[in-house]
Each structure stands twice: as C-alpha cells, then as structure tokens.
Amino acid sequence: MTVDLNSRYGLNPAHSEVVEACQIIEPCDALDMGCSNGRNALYLSQLGFDVTAIDVNPSAIHMLEDIIKQEELTNIKAEVYDINRANLDADYGFISCTVTLMFLDPARVDAVIADMQQRTKPEGYNLIVCAMDTPAYPCPINFPFTLNEGQLREFYEGWELIKYNEDVGTMHNGAQLQFATMLAQKPS
Template identity: 30%
Template sequence: MDRTVRTVEDVLALLDGLFTRQGGRWTTGDGADFWDRFYADRSRPVPFFAAKPDESLAAYLDRGLIAPGRALDLGCGPGRNALFLASRGFEVDAVDLAPAALAWAEDRAHEAGADVRFVCGDAFRLADTELTGPYDLVVDSGCLHHLPPHRRISYLALLDRVLAPGGHLALTCFAAGAMGSELSDADLYRVRQLQGGLAYTPESLRRIFSDLTEVELRRMRDEPPESALFGEAFLWTALFRRDAEAASG
C-alpha cells in the first residue's frame, strides 16, 4: 500500500509520473535523459543550436527595457542567451537538466572567454544556495512550453523566490496556431503526453503571469539564416516585470 502524499510537492511529483512513464519530453525530473540525448549530437540541424541570442532579448537591451544586472537563464541549453548576456555586462547563472547541453555551453563560454556560472539540475528543486538570487532578469527561451500544466505552479513559485523586485521575465514559447499542442490542460492528463510541447495564446500567458506587469508581448521576428540573431515566427516573445510595490506588499 502506497500512502506517501503529504505535501503539495508530493502531489506534483505524483502527477509528474503520468508523463514520465509515457516518455513525456518535459523539462524536469526524468526528462533529463531525453534532453541529454537531444543535445548529444551537436551537428544536428536544430535552429536553436546556433550560437545566436533571441532577437527579442537583444531588442530589450537595445531599447533600454532591461539593463545589465544579475541574470538567470532557465533551461539554457548550449548557452546561446547566457553567453550573449555575459557579453553585455550581466552576471549570469545558467541552469539546465542535461549534462550534454551544459558541456556544450561550457565549451562555448571557454572559447568566448565568457564568465558564466553553469548549474546542472532541475531548477524547481535546486536550493537557494545553488540558484543564488535575487535576479534582475530571468530568461526562459523554451522551458515553459515543455512543462506539464501542474509544473506551472513550481515555475511561478521559482519566480516568486528568485526574481528581484523590479526585475523582468523574458519569455519565449510556442504560439497557438503556429506550433505546439493545443489540447486543453485536462485533455493532456487524459492522453498523458505533451506532444512535443504546449502552445499558448496571449490570453493564457497574461493569465498565468497575472501577478507580473506586461511590458511587451508579440510574435518573434523571423530572422534569416545569415542573421546574428535567432528568430522564429512560430514563437511568442514576452517581457514581464515584477513591480517593486507588489513584491514588497
């Protein structure tokens, strides 16, 4: 007889199992094995394998919407955004589940002479001593849309814990009608698969991040292959701010 549920985290872990047993491609727990294999072959023609930052992130800096400070790259992959931020004066912590991704990111950082602190693990289970916030900027380019619905609770709790008052969340995720599964949250638990990632609408993002202030939400610009920036039109880009008054209240 299994009677192990005592806390909210116990419930979330129980729900995790619905997806991991079905080979869900998500970004916590057993998903590490999938992502480690995904990043093992660096020659694969995957658009976000290129060492280019998100065009939206570059635009936020160029327009003065964000300024250098302490940054956390959540699900950093091969480190393209982390290295860009470091080059623009940020103190960067970058976390990912996959050792293969971090090994690649560390190689890139060494080649570029960039000072980035890489952390291997599940960001939602790492201690304060490992993700040493507060951070002025949290960057998520492709993490949220690989999470099962119940892990949005963990995601928001992480933001509440590490995002500084006045700090920003820079988010990139699948756009409904262009990329990703459009099944309802309830139906995802019936099929027990994330189907490659979840699509979001602007309304759903605004609801999820309703405790933050929207600065900008738009489709990502489609960047040509020769561009120094990464951009795909099937993605949303969003910048949200944690208001100092709300954080202190």
C-alpha cells in the same frame, strides 16, 4: 570590441527577444532558463550581465562549460538543473525563459512561473517566449506544454507588461505556430 562567441563556437545567435530586452535592461544578475548550449547566456555575459545558465541536459552544460573555460569568462556559470523542480536558490534582476516552458512537465509550469516571479528582484524582469495551442493555430508539434490564449498575461497580473503579444512565428525547423511573447517588470 566584443567578439561574437556564438558564431565562434557554431551556436545560433541569441534569441531576438533577448537581444531586444537588453536594449532596456541594464546588466545585472541574470538567469538563462533552459540555456541549451548557451547562446543567450554567452550573449548576456558579453554585455556585462552576471549569468547563471541552467539546463537539464548535462551534455549541453558541459559544452557551455568548455566555452567558459576556453574564453576565461568570469561572469557566467553553467549548472545542470531540472527546471521542473521550481526551486531556484538565488534572486535575479533578469530571468530569461525563451522556448523552454513547452518542454516542461505541464503539471509543474504554474510552480515554475511562480518560482521565477518569487526569485525576481523588485523592478526586475521576466522574459518568456512559449508556444501556444489555439483554435486558430493548433500547435503542429506535440510539445508536453503549450499556452492558451491570454494564459501568460494572467500569470503576470500585477506586473508591468513591457511587451506582450501572441503572434504567429516560425520555429527554426520552419514549423509555423503561435507564440506568446512577454517581457514583464516586477513591481518595486
């Protein structure tokens, strides 16, 4: 039986879209982009994925490294990395980028997504959840970057969209806003 490391260390549960994606994605090399304290990375490692967790915040990475060390986890590594660099150095079967793009430099988002796509193995998956700013639902939070209607779908032209929606959701702080949610599979 797997131990729920997230609750053991006081972390939020894994993002619901990560949990849902893992119902169809077999354990593989995975990248958790913008991992924060590692809630998704720990979940993935418990399912047997070999996880690389990256975040620009050294404190968050050190916290995750402490958990990795205490739990003697061998299938997860945490690295301080600025996602704006858009220069990943390995290929992955699954790249998860939930609630991360909106904190990036808007001028770098196209390059970050192109890099994610390039570093996804054939038949691999990208999961993106990102806030939107639309006429119907102006974003109430001043994020550096938000998606427009249909923008995420356009980025993934030629990929199979396993799931795609632009639904209104609630942030952990209670704010209501529209999110683009996509799970896409790269062609072989």
